[in-house]
Amino acid sequence: MPLDNTLKAQNGFVRYFKENMGTLIGLLIMCVILSFTTNGVFYSQRNLVNVLRQVSSNACLAFGMTFAIITGGIDLSVGSILALSGTLSAGFIVNSGFSVQQAVIAAIVIGTCLGLFNGFVIAKTTIPPFIVTLAMMQIARGAAYIYSNGQPIRAMIPEYQVIGTGYLGPIPYPVIYMAVFLIICVVLLSKTRFGRHVYAVGGNDKAAIFSGVNVARTKMLVYTMSGFLAAFTGVVLCARMASGQPTAGQSFEMDAIAATVLGGTSMSGGVGKIGSTMIGVLIIGVLNNGLNLLGLNSFWQQIAKGIVILLAVYVDMLKKRRK
Amino acid sequence: MSDNILLEMKHIHKKFPGVYALKDVNFELRAGEVHALLGENGAGKSTLIKCLAGIYIPEEGEVIVKGQSHIMKSVADSQAHGISVIHQELCLVPYLSIAENMFLGRERNIAGVIKRGQENEEAKKMLSRLGLDFDPNTLIKDLSIAQQQMVEIAKALSVKADILVMDEPTASLTDKETEVLFETMRQLKAEGIGIIYISHRMSELFAITDRVTIMRDGQYVGTVNTRETTNDQLIAMMVGRELTQLYFKDEVKPGKVVIEVKDLVSPPFVNGVSFAVREGEIVGMSGLVGAGRSETAHCIFGIDGNYTGQILIDGKPVHIRSVRQAMQNGIAMVPENRKEEGLVLINSVGYNLTLTVLHEIFRGRPLGNSRMENDTITRYIQELAIKTPSAEQLAENLSGGNQQKIVIAKWLATKPKLLILDEPTRGVDVGARAEIYGFMNELAKQGVAILMISSDLPEVINMSDRVLVMHEGKITANLGKNELSQEIIMSFATGTGGKVNAA
Numbered sequence: 052m053p054l055d056n057t058l059k060a061q062n063g064f065v066r067y068f069k070e071n072m073g074t075l076i077g078l079l080i081m082c083v084i085l086s087f088t089t090n091g092v093f094y095s096q097r098n099l100v101n102v103l104r105q106v107s108s109n110a111c112l113a114f115g116m117t118f119a120i121i122t123g124g125i126d127l128s129v130g131s132i133l134a135l136s137g138t139l140s141a142g143f144i145v146n147s148g149f150s151v152q153q154a155v156i157a158a159i160v161i162g163t164c165l166g167l168f169n170g171f172v173i174a175k176t177t178i179p180p181f182i183v184t185l186a187m188m189q190i191a192r193g194a195a196y197i198y199s200n201g202q203p204i205r206a207m208i209p210e211y212q213v214i215g216t217g218y219l220g221p222i223p224y225p226v227i228y229m230a231v232f233l234i235i236c237v238v239l240l241s242k243t244r245f246g247r248h249v250y251a252v253g254g255n256d257k258a259a260i261f262s263g264v265n266v267a268r269t270k271m272l273v274y275t276m277s278g279f280l281a282a283f284t285g286v287v288l289c290a291r292m293a294s295g296q297p298t299a300g301q302s303f304e305m306d307a308i309a310a311t312v313l314g315g316t317s318m319s320g321g322v323g324k325i326g327s328t329m330i331g332v333l334i335i336g337v338l339n340n341g342l343n344l345l346g347l348n349s350f351w352q353q354i355a356k357g358i359v360i361l362l363a364v365y366v367d368m369l370k371k372r373r374k
Numbered sequence: 375m376s377d378n379i380l381l382e383m384k385h386i387h388k389k390f391p392g393v394y395a396l397k398d399v400n401f402e403l404r405a406g407e408v409h410a411l412l413g414e415n416g417a418g419k420s421t422l423i424k425c426l427a428g429i430y431i432p433e434e435g436e437v438i439v440k441g442q443s444h445i446m447k448s449v450a451d452s453q454a455h456g457i458s459v460i461h462q463e464l465c466l467v468p469y470l471s472i473a474e475n476m477f478l479g480r481e482r483n484i485a486g487v488i489k490r491g492q493e494n495e496e497a498k499k500m501l502s503r504l505g506l507d508f509d510p511n512t513l514i515k516d517l518s519i520a521q522q523q524m525v526e527i528a529k530a531l532s533v534k535a536d537i538l539v540m541d542e543p544t545a546s547l548t549d550k551e552t553e554v555l556f557e558t559m560r561q562l563k564a565e566g567i568g569i570i571y572i573s574h575r576m577s578e579l580f581a582i583t584d585r586v587t588i589m590r591d592g593q594y595v596g597t598v599n600t601r602e603t604t605n606d607q608l609i610a611m612m613v614g615r616e617l618t619q620l621y622f623k624d625e626v627k628p629g630k631v632v633i634e635v636k637d638l639v640s641p642p643f644v645n646g647v648s649f650a651v652r653e654g655e656i657v658g659m660s661g662l663v664g665a666g667r668s669e670t671a672h673c674i675f676g677i678d679g680n681y682t683g684q685i686l687i688d689g690k691p692v693h694i695r696s697v698r699q700a701m702q703n704g705i706a707m708v709p710e711n712r713k714e715e716g717l718v719l720i721n722s723v724g725y726n727l728t729l730t731v732l733h734e735i736f737r738g739r740p741l742g743n744s745r746m747e748n749d750t751i752t753r754y755i756q757e758l759a760i761k762t763p764s765a766e767q768l769a770e771n772l773s774g775g776n777q778q779k780i781v782i783a784k785w786l787a788t789k790p791k792l793l794i795l796d797e798p799t800r801g802v803d804v805g806a807r808a809e810i811y812g813f814m815n816e817l818a819k820q821g822v823a824i825l826m827i828s829s830d831l832p833e834v835i836n837m838s839d840r841v842l843v844m845h846e847g848k849i850t851a852n853l854g855k856n857e858l859s860q861e862i863i864m865s866f867a868t869g870t871g872g873k874v875n876a877a
Contacts, residue, residue: 244736251729254718260677261707261715262729262784263697321720 067326073366074313074330078337085341092344100221106336107225108133110329111284112307114236115277117328120311121240122273123253123320124180128169129281130303131191134296136162137285138195141206141295151210159282165191166278170271184274188304195297204295215291225287232280236325249273253320309356310335313363334359378405380568381426381457381537386435388421395421396432399594401587403537403568408559410571410579410600413589414612414773414803419572422589423539426570427459428452439537458535460526462542466514473497473510476529500528504558520551527558531567538562539570544578556582574803576605590614613805620808621836622815628839629653631689632823633705633792635674638683643669645847647683651792651823656814658838659827661867666847667827668710671794675707676700687791701730704791708781708798710827716781717769723780724751724765730784754783759809775806782813793817796827811837831860845869 068075085093092098112129119126136158143154165187172183206212217224240246248269251259259266281300289295313331316323338359342352381403388396396418403409411419424430426437428446437445439455446452452459466475473493482489482496497510506524514522523543530538544552559569559582571583579586580600588595588611595611634650643666651657659667673681679695686692687703694700700707709715717726728735728747735750736742751765758779762772769777778798785793795814799807814837818824828834834841835858843851843866851866 238741242741244732244742247725247729247732250721250725251718254720255714257715258718259729260697261675261709263701264729265696265698321718 070324071315071327071330073370074315074327074334074363077363078330078334081334081337081341085337085344089341089344093341096221098340098344100223100226102333102336102340103226103229104223105340106332107223107229108284108288109303109306109310109335110229110332111232111280112277112303113310113328113332114232114325115280116304116307116311117314117316117323117325118236118240118249118273119180119277120308120316120318121249121253121320121323122270123256124173124270124273125184125308125318126166126169126274126277127181127184127304128165128187128191129277129307130300131188131195132162132165132278132281133285133288133300133303134298135165135191135195135198135285136282137289137299138199138204138295138297140286141204141211141289142198144208144211145204145206145295151208154211155214155286158286159279162282162285163275163279166281167271167275169278170274173274174267174270180274192297199295199297201297203297205293206289206295207293211290212293213290215287215289225291228283228287233325233329240325245269245272250321253322255321306335309360313360315367334363378566379403380405380440382436382438383422383426384436384438386422386425386432386437388425388430388432394592396425397593399435399589399592401594402597403570405536405566405568406563407584408563408569408571408582410573410583410586411589412572412579412586412608412612413595414775414805417589417612418592419589420541421592423459423541423570423572426452426457426539453533453535455537456535457537457539458530458533459539460523460530460541460543462545464519464522464526466522466525468515469513471511471513472501472508472517472525475514475525476500476510476532480533496532497528500532501525503531504528505561518551520547520554523547523551523555524558527562531562536567537570538567539572541572542574543571544573544575552578576608579608580605588612609804620804620811621833622808622812623656623837624815624819626654626818626839628655629821632687633674634686634689635670636684636686638670638673638681638685640669640673640678640681643847644673644681647844647847647849649842649849649852651825653791653821653823654818655839656818656824656826656837658834658841659825659844660829660831660834660841660863661844663829665844665867667844668796669847670844671707671796671825671827674700675705675794701788704789705794706730706785706788706790706792707794708778708785708796710796710800712774712777712781717777719770720768722766723755723760723762723769723772726769726780727751727754727765727784727787731787750787754787758783758786758813773803773806775802775809778802778806778810782810786813786817790822792823792825794825794827797829798826799828799830799833831863834858834863835860843867 115129116126139161140154140158143149143157144151149157169184169187172178173180215225219227240249248259248264251262251264252266252269256266285300288299310331311323311328312318313334314323314327316328335356338355339352342355379402383399383401386396386399387394399418399422401422411422413419421430425432426446428448428451431445431447436443444455446455467478476497477493482492494510501508501510504524504527506528514525517525543555547555562569573579583600585597585599586603586608587597588608590612629652631650631652636648638644638647647670661667669678672678674685674694676694676697676699684691685694692703694703713719718729728750731750735747755762755765760779760783761776769780798810802810814824826837839855841853841858841863842849843853843863845867846869850869853862
């Protein structure tokens with residue numbers, strides 16, 4: 052039988068559009084509707100930059116979440132790790148006299164270690180990731196409250212604030228972080244050996260073991276990465292607010308899961324792409340922004356988000372069944 | 375046999391995206407006959423049955439049931455026309471009783487309250503029609519597989535089915551249970567019921583069927599009267615060519631010892647195993663289920679890192695506690711269950727083929743050597759004649775034989791010195807089996823040492839240079855080529871070792 056390599060030869064972009072046709076069309080329709088209903092406000096440069104900045108934190112969490120879900124797991128602790136690292140970074144400067152650099156690095160290292168701990172327990176025991184990270188969600192949140200006595204830690208230090216409020220030309224720093232992580236994660240997942248292993252672990256972990264894949268190490272790396280991204284995002288968010296907020300990131304894990312699922316990543320593992328997750332992030336971001344511009348309150352936004360998730364996943368399933 | 379035709383399927387076409395699953399298939403069933411549907415995995419048997427059961431709707435063609443042309447639109451529609459399918463995996467609820475299972479979904483009731491008495495009575499009547507004396511209140515979980523099978527049949531008959539489809543009903547039955555099933559089938563025949571029978575076991579076809587329809591690659595090959603055909607003719611029709619020889623085994627002069635295992639222990643299944651395999655040698659490993667064969671292999675392959683004892687590769691003691699270390703020592707293993715241990719089914723053929731050689735593809739190149747990757751994929755798809763429309767096809771869409779070839783290929787890609795094959799042809803159709811034996815023969819000639827674990831005695835006897843027999847975690851015999859027979863192997867496998875010899 053002759054080998055059909057046309058799929059391989061296909062341009063990466065063409066392939067990306069084909070695979071994400073449904074969500075891209077959805078995103079497009081939303082943008083078109085908003086351009087009519089907001090008198091062009093939606094398309095103003097200021098608003099578009101705003102949307103990107105708003106989605107940047109969810110994007111970073113969702114990248115990590117995509118890795119976790121592809122391995123067949125989940126990471127519920129990202130919102131809490133975000134809060135703890137953010138609070139610590141402010142606290143280290145204000146209370147412990149760390150330099151900004153030291154504080155930021157220490158806070159990120161601690162958050163990353165919590166991710167590593169998640170990964171270690173998941174890899175070495177049979178406790179399901181849902182439970183392990185649910186526990187970490189409680190622990191990290193509790194730690195953030197204890198450290199801060201439940202109060203925001205004000206840190207009006209320009210050198211610190213700039214991490215979240217700075218601009219490179221017209222582009223806010225958080226958007227740049229997002230772009231950098233997007234590229235790194237796309238390459239990691241689709242081009243490297245580690246990425247292959249991630250798919251193998253989620254697609255069939257037994258077959259992965261029988262193929263010499265180090266399943267435990269792969270899982271540990273995935274949760275460590277997710278922890279790192281959450282910690283980094285936490286520092287950026289608190290720097291922007293000039294205050295370490297122990298209540299930051301409440302239910303952020305749910306938005307990250309929603310974006311991942313919208314992008315077509317299978318909750319049962321083995322399937323998913325970072326690029327698709329990015330579309331999911333944008334759909335949620337544009338939806339929030341659009342409903343804001345239209346003056347709908349945030350409670351309605353939640354309902355809208357729920358409906359969009361249901362619809363998108365249903366359409367995705369129909370598409371797959373027809374195949 | 376009466377000429378009363380119950381069912382006719384004419385020129386059935388069923389297309390899946392890109393492929394014809396069924397192309398112009400004909401089938402006919404008479405009242406009171408057992409008609410076998412025969413073909414390799416992927417030949418289209420189950421697709422045809424699904425078209426009959428209303429699970430798939432054919433694009434073209436005609437289905438005539440009892441003189442009436444009607445394409446089945448749903449499972450309920452199909453049942454209403456007297457068609458009942460007994461699937462390979464039994465669909466009974468274990469914690470409900472026989473009667474409850476029989477009337478599941480169509481409970482006898484008044485205003486929602488179940489008339490338990492009536493259900494039990496009707497169930498009893500159905501069971502006694504099959505000559506079964508079960509209490510209808512018995513829970514399904516307390517029945518043997520064969521008994522459950524009978525309940526399935528009774529359930530099928532209770533919806534007044536006169537066309538019965540049985541998909542590999544004997545797969546998990548013992549010989550004795552199979553005979554009981556056949557007796558029931560003969561009785562149903564006498565009552566004028568038509569049975570479509572799917573099985574891979576040739577001997578059964580000759581025991582129970584009246585006619586055989588053969589399918590290949592989604593197409594109708596022909597229908598023959600069982601009494602007028604032979605085993606060889608059926609296989610030839612199935613495979614599409616004269617399969618003159620299933621087993622290929624050339625004489626190879628064994629070279630130096632590749633692996634030596636000394637006093638391997640890993641409780642509870644491995645209790646002191648010692649053996650050696652040489653270059654170019656195919657060593658069979660036989661024994662009953664639970665004798666510790668796979669577990670021994672798992673120690674050598676690094677899956678079970680908690681063994682004691684010694685493993686020597688090329689005469690040097692080695693430390694194997696992980697699959698990675700086994701691979702570094704030139705050991706490869708095709709595991710017993712390809713779907714669970716062999717393949718990432720939801721990923722592509724190409725992905726699976728290279729999963730074992732990623733360290734080479736990514737050596738010194740963080741983003742991989744795509745040229746090397748494509749070369750490897752193309753080479754092994756061609757070399758092992760893996761039938762796939764492209765390297766991007768998902769592994770789950772391939773037939774069992776082709777899936778097994780992927781697993782073998784991904785290990786050949788590691789250029790092993792020792793290849794362990796655990797049940798290499800289980801669930802593989804006869805055509806692919808012959809090919810796999812061919813590869814084994816070729817590898818042995820190239821000097822690869824092969825350890826083949828198998829429960830298929832003809833395979834063990836025909837392909838091995840030597841056979842190790844295991845019983846309760848120990849090797850009970852090391853038999854040379856000319857001492858091999860099924861009886862001798864079985865006597866050692868059951869622990870009554872050597873009594874046949876003595877007799």
